[in-house]
Amino acid sequence: MQTPIDPDLMPLLERALHDLAQPMASLQLRLEIGKLLGDEASLKEAVDGASKDMERLVAVLSRMRSILAAASEGTR
Amino acid sequence: MKVLVVEDDRALGVFLQKALKLEGHETSWVEDGEAALEHVRRDSPDLVLLDLGLPRRDGVEVLEELRTLSTETAVLVLTGRSNVEERVRCLNLGADDCLLKPFSFHELAARCRAILRRHQPARSAFLRFGELEMDLIRRKVQRKGQTIDLTPKEYALLECLLQRRGTCCSREELLREVWHTSADAATNVVDVYINYLRKKITAAAQTATCHANLIETVRGSGYRLHAEPLTSEQPKCYENFALAPCA
Numbered sequence: 001m002q003t004p005i006d007p008d009l010m011p012l013l014e015r016a017l018h019d020l021a022q023p024m025a026s027l028q029l030r031l032e033i034g035k036l037l038g039d040e041a042s043l044k045e046a047v048d049g050a051s052k053d054m055e056r057l058v059a060v061l062s063r064m065r066s067i068l069a070a071a072s073e074g075t076r
Numbered sequence: 077m078k079v080l081v082v083e084d085d086r087a088l089g090v091f092l093q094k095a096l097k098l099e100g101h102e103t104s105w106v107e108d109g110e111a112a113l114e115h116v117r118r119d120s121p122d123l124v125l126l127d128l129g130l131p132r133r134d135g136v137e138v139l140e141e142l143r144t145l146s147t148e149t150a151v152l153v154l155t156g157r158s159n160v161e162e163r164v165r166c167l168n169l170g171a172d173d174c175l176l177k178p179f180s181f182h183e184l185a186a187r188c189r190a191i192l193r194r195h196q197p198a199r200s201a202f203l204r205f206g207e208l209e210m211d212l213i214r215r216k217v218q219r220k221g222q223t224i225d226l227t228p229k230e231y232a233l234l235e236c237l238l239q240r241r242g243t244c245c246s247r248e249e250l251l252r253e254v255w256h257t258s259a260d261a262a263t264n265v266v267d268v269y270i271n272y273l274r275k276k277i278t279a280a281a282q283t284a285t286c287h288a289n290l291i292e293t294v295r296g297s298g299y300r301l302h303a304e305p306l307t308s309e310q311p312k313c314y315e316n317f318a319l320a321p322c323a
Contacts, residue, residue, distance in 0.1 A: 014157065018129060021156030022085045024178035029091040032181040033098065036228070053087065 009071055016064045023056035077192055080121040081105040082112040082138065083154070084130050092125060092154075095181050097256060099188065100215075100232050109133025116145055123150045123192060128157060128166070136166065143170040150191045154179075189213060203238040205301055206290075208277070210238055219280040226276065229254060233269050237291065237301050246298040270299055 027050055034046025079101045083089040089105050096103045104119070106112050109130045116124065124142065128135030139151060153166045156177040163174040172191045175184065193213040203210040207220045215231060217224045226234065232254045236245060247266045251257045255265060274291055292302045 014159075017158055018156040021177035022088055025154075025156070026085065026087040026091050028178045029088070029095055029181050029184075033091065033094055036098065036181070049087065 006071060009067065012067050013064075016060060016067065019060045019063075020057065023053040023060070027053035027057070077101045077122040078119065079103045079123045079125065079188070080112065080115055080119070081125045082107075082109070082130065082135070083125070083127045084108060085127070088127075092184075095184060096125075096188070098228055099185050100235060101188075107131070109135065109138040112138050113141055113145070116142055116149060120146065121149055122195065123152065123188060125152050125154055125188075126171075128153060128155045128162070136162075136169065139166060139169050139171060148195070150195045152187060152191060189215070203235065205238055205241050208238070210235060219277065222280050224276050224280045226273075229269060230273055230276065233266075234273055237299065241301040244294045244297045244300045248298075250298065266299075 030046045030049045030053065034042045037043075079096050081089055081092045081096070081103060083092060083105065084107045086107075089107065093103045093105050101123075104115060104121070106115055107130075110132045112124070112126070112130075113133075115121070126135050126139060126142075130138065135153065135155075139153070142149065142151065147170075151171045153163070153171045153174040154177060155163065155166075155174060158176070163176075166174055172194070173187050175187060201211060201213045203212065209218045210216075211218075212235075217226055217231065217234065233250065236250060236253050250266045251263070254269075257263070270291055270293075277290060290302060292300050294300055
């Protein structure tokens with residue numbers, strides 16, 4: 001049985017989804033363009049940039065965990 | 077084509093520009109809605125890639141106002157917002173298409189081409205030179221009906237030469253326009269790619285004829301498409317030719 005989502009969480013989730021989408025979009029473009037160009041400098045640039053995008057993604061993930069943790073505390 | 081990227085995320089803005097340049101477009105980038113409208117008034121881009129979550133003015137507001145300024149400018153909305161209603165609203169307000177983030181470079185490029193294909197008049201869609209035909213919208217090159225398979229860089233190089241046929245393009249100019257690299261860079265990449273192009277164009281010939289002069293080396297200057305192209309009916313000469321770099 002699915003647990004209904006707290007409506008107060010919806011805008012936070014929507015925001016978190018948006019914040020996930022941004023670095024994922026740049027990550028995907030970086031890697032595809034690096035692969036398309038194929039030279040060593042482009043590949044290195046893609047990988048270096050991908051690490052920065054991953055940091056942003058991890059930060060958003062942490063924020064989402066905090067939101068869920070806070071929501072769980074609130075329902076106890 | 078002139079494309080304006082409206083995106084407040086810096087990393088994404090940089091890579092959207094890169095992606096569009098790889099497709100051969102002239103690109104500009106602004107980070108908020110007000111700057112976007114100012115740019116459209118001043119520059120009349122062919123296509124706007126519009127993020128919705130913008131500072132100063134929301135992307136939906138920008139779209140509404142953009143449509144009062146111009147119906148000629150195509151708009152592709154890029155959004156990380158997942159609700160269908162918002163994408164439907166954008167399309168009803170006059171966006172040509174919507175793309176949900178994250179997306180593939182290949183899909184972005186294909187959607188841009190599809191939008192521009194609908195917006196461009198047919199008469200500007202082709203560049204022709206002798207037996208060569210370049211379809212600018214579909215990005216295909218043919219010689220006497222036979223498709224020549226070119227990499228993006230080879231295509232961009234040939235387009236540059238075709239746009240200026242009869243006029244010499246310097247190596248520096250080609251480096252700048254095709255590779256977006258400073259002319260100071262010590263590289264023979266232009267010579268290498270000219271050689272690739274010559275081989276592919278020759279290979280597409282149905283009879284063995286000399287095409288050494290189709291892309292002519294202009295000593296001390298650069299390269300140009302020969303003003304009077306040789307056709308398959310002209311006499312056979314050297315099949316193997318050495319690429320002579322400019323002095």
